[in-house]
Amino acid sequence: MQVANDVELKGVYKQIGRNVILNGINLQVKQGELLTLLGPSGCGKTSTLNTIAGFLDIDKGEVFIKGKNVTNIPPYKRGLGMVFQTYSLFPHMTVYENLDFGLSLRKVPKEERRKRIEQALELVKMSGLEKRYPRELSGGQRQRVAIARALVVQPMLLLLDEPLSNLDAKLRYELRAEIKRLQKEVGVTTIFVTHDQEEALSLSDRIVVMNKGTIEQVGTPTEIYEHPCTEFVFQFIGKSNQFEGKVKTIDSRMICVELEGNTQIFIESKNMMGSNRSYSIGDRVKLYIRPEKLTIQEQESEPEIFYYNKYNASIVQMNYLGSAWEIELLLFRKRVQVLQPFVKSDWKIGAEVTVGWNPSDMMIVKK
Ligand SMILES: Nc1ncnc2c1ncn2[C@@H]1O[C@H](COP(=O)(O)OP(=O)(O)OP(=O)(O)O)[C@@H](O)[C@H]1O
Numbered sequence: 001m002q003v004a005n006d007v008e009l010k011g012v013y014k015q016i017g018r019n020v021i022l023n024g025i026n027l028q029v030k031q032g033e034l035l036t037l038l039g040p041s042g043c044g045k046t047s048t049l050n051t052i053a054g055f056l057d058i059d060k061g062e063v064f065i066k067g068k069n070v071t072n073i074p075p076y077k078r079g080l081g082m083v084f085q086t087y088s089l090f091p092h093m094t095v096y097e098n099l100d101f102g103l104s105l106r107k108v109p110k111e112e113r114r115k116r117i118e119q120a121l122e123l124v125k126m127s128g129l130e131k132r133y134p135r136e137l138s139g140g141q142r143q144r145v146a147i148a149r150a151l152v153v154q155p156m157l158l159l160l161d162e163p164l165s166n167l168d169a170k171l172r173y174e175l176r177a178e179i180k181r182l183q184k185e186v187g188v189t190t191i192f193v194t195h196d197q198e199e200a201l202s203l204s205d206r207i208v209v210m211n212k213g214t215i216e217q218v219g220t221p222t223e224i225y226e227h228p229c230t231e232f233v234f235q236f237i238g239k240s241n242q243f244e245g246k247v248k249t250i251d252s253r254m255i256c257v258e259l260e261g262n263t264q265i266f267i268e269s270k271n272m273m274g275s276n277r278s279y280s281i282g283d284r285v286k287l288y289i290r291p292e293k294l295t296i297q298e299q300e301s302e303p304e305i306f307y308y309n310k311y312n313a314s315i316v317q318m319n320y321l322g323s324a325w326e327i328e329l330l331l332f333r334k335r336v337q338v339l340q341p342f343v344k345s346d347w348k349i350g351a352e353v354t355v356g357w358n359p360s361d362m363m364i365v366k367k
Pocket residue numbers: 016019021039040041042043044045046047048195
């Protein structure tokens with residue numbers, strides 16, 4: 001059975017003055033999924049959310065919610081729940097009154113309202129705090145109430161614009177897990193905006209990576225992280241090491257690239273990024289690899305793991321991160337970052353080591 005789309009944007013274009021804010025956005029959000037809009041500041045995340053909510057008047061394109069064209073329908077008739085980046089609770093109302101507000105507007109009977117408010121507060125673990133005012137709550141509690149308030153009206157869609165960005169790291173982490181649990185429990189189709197890649201990777205069913213008013217890639221967290229389609233996506237999602245060179249040989253399975261000083265590196269041909277994917281011998285290319293894909297071995301150590309790409313390097317820096325070690329190597333006269341789960345006793349600054357990686361873990365793009 002084909003899963004229905006709860007939201008569809010077709011060719012959405014918006015220009016303010018000379019600034020093109022949304023440049024032909026096509027997007028489909030599936031029923032029940034948690035979709036994240038991810039990208040740097042100013043890329044158009046909030047504008048996309050506002051287009052769906054009806055707060056932004058677009059120049060071209062169409063918006064569909066549950067199959068219905070809502071392009072010319074005002075926000076309050078679109079049946080959405082929204083949570084904003086800054087606390088959006090009414091300061092002069094108690095928690096209970098904040099949740100009751102939308103329900104009384106919709107003329108829900110009193111008893112039904114009480115029941116739904118109770119349920120919503122339970123869902124966000126805020127039962128018992130009905131009588132508090134927003135100023136008597138912590139940041140995390142306020143955002144919980146804001147989420148409960150968005151959910152209590154049983155919206156068709158839940159739109160969350162960086163709801164965790166004002167919280168400290170630990171709270172962010174906790175509330176993130178809670179939003180994920182809650183969203184699955186309620187089953188409401190959710191669009192979540194963030195510029196934090198880790199948040200997007202951990203929360204989402206699918207991620208939309210945006211850049212300068214366009215969509216770069218849509219995919220599951222693993223697709224986005226392991227198989228980025230463009231250089232922008234690769235660099236935005238996580239750390240990277242970069243090399244430059246020329247194509248030496250190429251076949252359907254493997255590309256061999258020669259760096260300065262005749263060093264050869266192998267990359268799987270399917271790992272091409274960018275719009276131009278027809279490669280010829282002599283083409284100038286850039287290669288990318290993430291720090292955790294590199295493995296350090298001692299030189300001439302016994303049973304070695306076999307890597308196509310294996311080189312001598314020296315350790316220039318070692319940083320302990322708690323859960324792992326970040327090791328900087330001098331490789332091909334460049335500083336390269338490696339993430340290792342542990343270190344061996346003879347790995348010290350200045351030590352000579354061998355570093356290896358798999359051709360399937362490296363990405364290639366034309367210069
Ligand atoms: N009312 C406006 N008038 C003029 N330009 C605007 C207006 N609203 C947004 N913009 C511009 O549109 C672009 C996209 O803005 P938007 O708020 O959608 O970005 P964003 O991805 O949400 O960024 P952030 O992560 O900083 O919230 C930015 O360049 C912004 O300056």
